[in-house]
Amino acid sequence: MIDARLQVAIDGGALVLPQDGLVAVFNPPAEASLDGIDPSRCHIVQDFKPTFDAWEGRGFEVMHSPSARYAATIVCLPRAKVEARAMVAEACAISDGIVLVDGQKTDGADSILREMRARVSVEGPISKAHGKLFWINAPAADCFADWSAGPALTDGGFWTAPGVFSADGVDLASALLVDALPQKLKGEVADLGAGWGYLAAHVLTREDVTKLYLIEAGHMALACARHNVTDDRAEFYWEDATNWAPPHRMDTVVMNPPFHRGRASEPQIGQAFVASAARILASHGDLWMVANRHLPYEAELKKRFAEVSEIGGDARFKLFHATRPLRPRR
Structure with missing residues (x-):
């Protein structure tokens, strides 16, 4: 955790943070405390909605992208290397002073350290x-300009960006679900965890769909989805799919739920997506879902729906259709 390493560096005298000016912190975990940094002059740069809300709830100024020049910047490394490099490049470009980089070894901290040392004094x-x-003690924007990266078109003609799920192209599980979706989808549909919009784009090929709600917690992923899904029936929500409150119950939910935020598998995330789907569906509603074959979703599906069927898949993925959501007894 950054808190422990930052405190050791400050207490030992190796690191002296500026006493004046703003500090930008990219991608800090929601549970970090950032001791040693004055909250009144700290800007949190965060893409993920639940973490954004957590920092805002603690009284910090939170934003999707930095809005000023900074006396210091701190990068908490994400898992994706291209995204990590882009964060370092941006942090260097907007800092007038020290640039700190923090990360777990499992998130590639050693690799980024080696690459930075090859260019500047660290x-x-x-x-x-x-x-x-x-950290580096002086601005080095020119040294990392080639690390900058933003949204780009994939070979399939979709906009994606570093750090979003399946940034390099169409996810195989989503493609499998697209092939399994019925032609007669109709009414109002919610795509939970919509990502950059691949499922949504295919749902909107059904003429009887009257509205499609794209629910996505990643701000950049949703920005890409706006490029990829231009149908007037689409509405976009930067929200946590596990607690999104729709205007009314949905006719259909489609989803390829995430199952980890770090390296380790976290099936409870997908189980929360199943519970959310049951909560927002009408009594006649349908859930169409794809998941990695090793993930234990069957029990949660049967807990939340009266009828659950596995409708196919392959060696890696399984497809589900669930109907008649069960309501908790009052």
Whole structure:
């Protein structure tokens, strides 16, 4: 955790943060405390809706992209290497002073450290709690300009961006679900965890769909979806799909739910998506879902729906159709 490494660096005298000016912190975990940084001059740069809300709830100024020049910047490395490099490049470009980089070894901290050392003088690192904190003491925007990356078109003609799910092209599980969707989808449909809009684009090929709600917690992914899904029937919501409150109950839900936020598998995330689908569907509603074959979703589906069928898949993925959502007894 960044807290432990940052405190060691400050307490040991290796790191001296500026006492004046703004500090931008990219991608800090929701549970981080950032001791040693004055909250009144700290800007949190965050893409993920639940984490954005958590920092805002603690009184920090939170934004999707930095809005000023900064006396110092801190990057908490994401898992995706291209996204990590882009964050470092942006942090260097907007900083008038120190640029800190922190990350777990499992998130590629060692690799980023090696690559930065090949270009500039790097201080530290502070190694603790299976991660590293290191920094450069002077702006180095020109040294990392080639690391900048933003939305781009894939070979299939879809806009994606570094760090969004399946940034390099169409996810195989989503493609499998698209092939299994019935032609007679109709009414109002919700795509939970819509990503950059691949499922949604195919749902809207059905003429009887009157409205499609794209629910996505990643702000950049949703921005890409707006490029990829231009049908007037589409509405976009930057929300956590597990607690989104629709204007009324849906006729259909489609989803390829996430199952991890870090490296480890977290099937409870997908189970929460199943519970959310049951909550927002009308009594006649249908859920169409794809999941990795090893994930334990059957029990949750049967808990939430009166009828559950596995309708196909392959060696890696399984497809489900569930109907008649069950309501909790009052």
